[in-house]
Amino acid sequence: MSIDPTTIFAVAAAVILIGFVADIFFKRTGVPSVLFLILLGVMIGPVLGLISQSLILPALSTIAELTLIMVLFYGGMDIKIKTLLQIGNRILVQVMIYVFTSAALIAIFANYILGWGWIQSLIFGAILGGELTPAVIVPVSRGLRLPEQTIAFLTLESALTVIFTVILFVTFIGLYQTGTLSLLSVASSLISSFSIGIVIGLGLALLWLFTLNYVKKYKYTYVLTVGLVLLTYVLTTVVGGSGLLSVLVFGVILGNNAFVGDLIKKSIDLDWLENRLADFQDEISFLLETIFFVFLGLIFSIALNSVVFGILAGGAITLILVSTRALATTTSTFRSALSNDKKIITLICALGVTPATLAILSIGYGIPHANSYVQLVTYVIIFTNIVTTLGAYLFARSRGTKLGSLNPIIKVKVSKVS
Secondary structure: OOOOHHHHHHHHHHHHHHHHHHHHHHHHHOOOHHHHHHHHHHHHHHHOOOOOHHHHHHHHHHHHHHHHHHHHHHHHHHOOHHHHHHHHHHHHHHHHHHHHHHHHHHHHHHHHOOOOOHHHHHHHHHHHOOOOOHHHHHHHHHHOOOOHHHHHHHHHHHHHHHHHHHHHHHHHHHHHHHOOOOHHHHHHHHHHHHHHHHHHHHHHHHHHHHHHHHHOOOOOHHHHHHHHHHHHHHHHHHOOOOHHHHHHHHHHHHHOHHHHHHHOOOOOOOHHHHHHHHHHHHHHHHHHHHHHHHHHHHOOOOOHHHHHHHHHHHHHHHHHHHHHHHHHHHHHOOOOHHHHHHHHHHHOOOOOHHHHHHHHHHHHOOOOOHHHHHHHHHHHHHHHHHHHHHHHHHHHHHOOOOOOOOOOOOOOOOOOOO
8 A cells, every 4th residue: 555645745744733833832831742743643544544554663663763862862961970960869769769660560560460471561661660751841840930959850860761761671672582581691691782882882972072173163063973873873783782872871971071071181162062962953853753653643543442441551550650750759859858849740750752662662573562562652651741731730720820931941050959
């Protein structure tokens, strides 16, 4: 089955236009654009049948991989080492409790309630275990005019949960691919993969960091940087390393160029590059995520039994995530100024592109129940975004205010947290 080019162009125009309008609506009201994009995909695909799912899946896996590479790279650039040293202890407590506990509970739910095998359940738990999407978390926290330290806490948490989620996913995928429960064998394989990823990512990032001082006067340096990020991923994957981890390391090094310069007693100032990359990233992220979530809607099942299953199971998983998040937040903010905002920190729990990407990638890995992963992840994304929206609305209302203009800028000032 082929699609008429006119239909493709019409759908593309509609996707971009609605994505743009939905983004403006989000920034004015706090209602995440992801909800509209998924709904658009459902209307184009399952409801109207304009595009067949069979034509989407091959392209979707590639888009998913590219989206995850960009998310990790820019997420790495947003992790400022000095900031992490200031409030990192509480953030790490939050992330470790939230990610590991929720992943474990979701895996138990999948095994005992859904009847899946332990390996498939662990992979599913890793996919949904505690991720937060910066695209929603950061602007909502700013729109609520939360204290800067709370915004910094949520911003860094969202970046770190993506990393922990991906590492857990890669770990259990490795466990599945080995065909054995030998933890020693899996650990050895993972250590090798991660070591190669770290070394190549670190080496290429440092090499590019020093090269930039000599080529920064040339045009399109930021585009070349993105090209080198993709090359880093390819080279690392080819030699058997973790390409995603190498991309993350590349981003961390570039994002902390001044810190690296201080360590080696060399002046390095790449603020100009970060500003250009931020602009470039905004455009690319908008296009990738818009297409991605619409495509997610295209493969969504609207069969009655699937909808009932999705609502019940997705609702139960969302309850697990919110409950676990409440435990993590209460523990990590104990006896600190952050405890004043623990309720809203708990309710800001929107999931986004990372779990959806990992669910789709699991189809490519041939994981049993992978199609169910995608369906359930979609429901949980919708439910957690609704919880975040309602939580933000109720929080603003309790203070007698309205959500301010949502600013997606991620750089924040940090005051020391006791």
